[in-house]
Amino acid sequence: MTADDHLPGPPAGGPAPLAGGPVAVLANPTAGRGRHRALLPRLLDGLAAAGRPVRVLPAATPGEAEAACRAAVADGIGALVAIGGDGTVHRAMQAVAGTEVPFGPVPAGTGNDFALDTGFPADPVAAVDVIASALRADRTRVVDLARMTGADGAERWFGAVLAAGFDAIVNERANRMRWPRGPRRYDLAILVELARLRPRRYTLRLDGVAHELDAVLVAVGNCPTYGGGMRICPDADPTDGLLDVVVAGRVDRRTLIRVKPRIYQGTHVSHPLVTSYRARIVEVAADGIVTYADGERSLELPVTISAVPGALRLLR
Template identity: 65%
Template sequence: MSEHLAVLLNPSAGRGRLRGGGVDDVLAALATAGREVRVLDAADEAAALAAAHRAVRDDGAYALVAVVGDGTLNLALQAVPGTDVPLGLVPAGTGNDFAAQVGLPADPVAAARVIATAVSGDRVRDLDLARVDAADGYRRWFGAVLAAGFDAVVNEKANRMRWPKGPRRYDLAIVAELLRMRPRRYTLVLDGEPIEVDAMLVAVGNTASYGGGLRICPAADPTDGLLDVVVGARMTRLTMMRIKPRLYQGTHVDHPLVTSYRAATVEIHAEGITSYVDGERACPLPLTVTSVPAALRLLA
């Protein structure tokens, strides 16, 4: 029987939320499961991804434990589908949307204790993941939401900006894109049925929220084998600004310019859009998103 817990650690997540003694406290809580705890060597994104794959497929880890924010969690999600190795999640970022949606404690040490208890009892929950595929062979898994509209355009612009640093960069990117915003022509193919729409927003959710609690796909359920697709049609800047506060409660889906769909497979075609998954840059459209039932075995 494999004995150790392989820990993918990002101490800078959440603007250094675990610096100081926080990391040691989390590792000590994990050790109460009675298994060796091994921290993976992950100096950068490429090293983290390689280390996670190696731990799961070659090194005989009992579980991969991600002590991360949503971005580095997405790296961990690339390693576990198709294996019997469960994932433990210790939320250490600023948003932690996926962790909140699957009911994990917000406190990192409390989440580590939940994982240790689950390991001791060999207890896992089977959850769906979403898989992105593009024609060039690109593939990426995600747990929360794929953005393919105005929000993705803002992310792309903010990531190209050298100034300012921090959250203000996104605020400026939003203002800049609002000034030039325009609907784009999308072709969506939902379980084989095509839909043509001029839209400002297209989001595909395995779970409900992204961006630190914005419930963009409020009815999304990671156990139903389906994806929730939310489309915001052509609208004015004023309408968009009025709808935005409703995202926190998920009531934007009641607006007449917002339409929701549900499908197991979603194709998205549009020009000039680069998609983002779990807040991380993915690939340009077109792409296909597929719900993969029980692709994730979560320690919880």
């Protein structure tokens, strides 16, 4: 992530700058293994064409990125744009959730689930064009977010999916591994956790109704996809004020391997061992699981997740 000021005047013959503060940009040049790094100047120029000053936020770590976004919102920015993958979007989202500050996600990472599920083009340049058009027109569209609260009162927001089962366990193992590097580390973590696969006892409380069950996979979705296009919660809609919960029950190793590819089409929910629920407030409890929200390490179970209608104003 980088720091810079990009402060052009309005384009010749274009409209005067809109009222409000500058557009703050959180840019992650390492997202998507850096494949869009060279595009950053073009993307900044595209945002500047909306006629507002553009300020790139300084951040070298995910924690610094989130802090920079919060500081920018506190300073009165007019909008926040995140250029990167779901992790970058997730960090920026913590600062604008529940505020009036408009937000634009530019998909430039390995996984871009939230941006794509909320209607932004997959091409970063096209996404910037959409955001710049919305800035010029002072146009936003609201979507829901999920607000998560831990047992200690800690709060986090997520936009796409919370993983609280096998996939979260795999992520946690992969993050502890120092070898191998790159995507092979995740593949190896899958193999290790498949060998250790066992159902865990969960307590789900859905709008106050308790469900005790054994499961290997639990996902809570505000949007349908996670992991770069896997439709884990295929019917989730970020404008309906509800959360979708998908649970894979007492699934053995062979069945999980057979069913998992079906997640890309969302057809796994028809399997007899997969159950779907819908609720406004979802409480999830189980021993020894750290959740992953939008692909980012998040709160340890138990957590309470609430659908918050209209919590985010998108520049669309």
